[in-house]
Amino acid sequence: MKIYNINDTKHFFEVVSECNGDVALVREDGSQLALNKEESLNVLAETYVNGSIKEMELSFTDGEDAVKMFQYLTSMANVA
Secondary structure (H helix, E strand, O other): OOEEEEOOHHHHHHHHOOOOOOOOEEOOOOOOOOOOOOOHHHHHHHHHHOOOOOEEEEEEEOOOHHHHHHHHHHHHHHHO
């Protein structure tokens, strides 16, 4: 799933941390970085805190987590 234009990164990472399965950032070279592992999440959250995410590709091991993220993204679009 590709996501775009996340301005509330704090809330985004809260949603990621609530996921049950693995959520990974897919890098340009195809490698993956687990986002909802505490050490990775802390590093990335600090990098993006008070910032924005222009584009990011995510992969999910649990389909319900993908649905949760989709619902977050669509609810966010209705707020702006």
